[in-house]
Amino acid sequence: MFPGVEIAAGYWFAWAVRKARLIGGRADGEVDRALEAGMDRLHTLVSGKLGQDPALDRAQEEAEEGREELSERTRRRLADSLDDAAERDEEFAAALKAAVEEVQAAARATGGTRASGNGVVVGNNVEIHAEGGSAAAWEMKGPVTIGGANPQQPGATKG
Secondary structure: OOHHHHHHHHHHHHHHHHHHHHHOOOOOOOHHHHHHHHHHHHHHHHHHHHHOOHOOOOOHHHOOOOOOOOOOHHHHHHHHHHHHHHHHHHHHHHHHHHHHHHHHHHHHHHOOOOOOOOOOOOOOOOOOOOOOOOOOOOOOOOOOOOOOOOOOOOOOOOO
């Protein structure tokens, strides 16, 4: 697979979601101009190359439905379409790579990490570790059992 096609698919979708929110009057505030300009260029490049590709049409529909991310199937289809286009057209491949790098650089310059609602964003490495028969997760909801027994609550005394 051509490097960056899945990232390009994600950025294209993020552009479409943002535009759908603007039309619906639900913009998330001011977006850095360089990031917005880069995403506009990537959107124009991908849309111009893929035209009426069914994967692109479905991605647009998902954005207009208010989804926060592409469905797995649509993401795969869009990435495959981009990969095929990049394999067949070296100029497009180079332009796509440059557009992805431009958006990534702009995202890093603006902090690049944002979340809404209950989202959690990490701008660098994360390590979650469990040992000694314990459990670890970013977020655990509800009771957690390990090996058929409920773990002792922190600070609880044995008795």
